[in-house]
Amino acid sequence: MAKAKRALHEKNSITLDHSTLGRPLHLLAGLNERLKNEVNTFLKSEFNHPYRAMLGVSQLSQSASKATPVQWLDLSVGHLAVEMSRPFLLRTLDYRYGAKAKPTAITEQDLSSEPSSTELRLKSSLANKLAGVFLAFLNQNQISPSPSVLHTDAAWQIDIEIVDQIDQQLGNICLVLNHALFDLLLKQVAKPRSNSKSQTAFFDQLKIKCHVHLAEKALTLDDVLKLKVGEIMPISLQARANVYIGKSKLFTASVAENNGALCLTSFEDAD
Structure with a gap:
């Protein structure tokens, strides 16, 4: 054996x-x-x-x-x-x-x-x-x-x-x-390697996706069924908006207009 x-x-x-x-x-x-x-x-x-x-x-x-x-x-x-x-x-x-x-x-x-x-x-x-x-x-x-x-x-x-x-x-x-x-x-097939290591700090390289809750509008079901393509719904923006990462609210920020675009400024930690 x-x-x-x-x-x-x-x-x-x-x-x-x-x-x-x-x-x-x-x-x-x-x-x-x-x-x-x-x-x-x-x-x-x-x-x-x-x-x-x-x-x-x-x-x-x-x-x-x-x-x-x-x-x-x-x-x-x-x-x-x-x-x-x-x-x-x-x-x-x-x-x-x-x-x-x-x-x-x-x-x-x-x-x-x-x-x-x-x-x-x-x-x-x-x-x-x-x-x-x-x-x-x-x-x-x-x-x-x-x-x-x-x-x-x-x-x-x-x-x-x-x-x-x-x-x-x-x-x-x-x-x-x-x-x-x-x-x-x-x-001919080896992937090129960088000779110099990046000097950028980790926090400067880390990218995080965030989203902002600018406004909300409540409609009845009847109002929704009456909506037509191209119809404009008036909304009013709040002075401050909530900034989220995932489902967590981390900041509040002021909503401002700059050259026709909405921008966020004056970030503060959320309560």
Whole structure:
């Protein structure tokens, strides 16, 4: 029984990552639609418009990083790895250098072949351009990404599925962020905090709703039934009115006229 309980505990246990505790990870999904639009705009300008392609983002998701990038790009504010699936690269290569009306179907032999120097150059060029798109998304200044010579740890990844509407060919782009770049991403959803505490006294900030009983008029039921829309009932204001907060009468005040508006003045504590 003890072994069964321990095994169940180990199966249901969760390893907490101290780097993510207390951080607004649940809000990051709110960025997906905006980032999806940015990538779609990139695909349209890079392939769809010049080559009559029909590439688009079919879905986008974010998660703690599981990728182990071979190459990082130094973006000055952090490190980014841009991983692209072979089907995506071969399809974009076909559009750029071959396809006229309809792209060539990708075979298993194509996927198992060694990448050509042209494919590798295209991969490097697209990675740099996508890094620029992501920098703009983070509201950072544009720079020329450079290969990083430093070792860095992956913190977060964004998986983007690309579909070619012509033949439903799927491809993938994966953006892997290190901790510095992940912090910048979190700032996109973090609520701004005031650096300086308010110096205003509590009683100056506290707002209380009060109401005033200016006058009352008694009518019989017959008089009420005879009332017509727009009819004016004459009333006479008392010299002083009762001021209430909720149901409690706290003050009395004099009723005065100022530029056609009724005002209260000379407040006194109620008896």
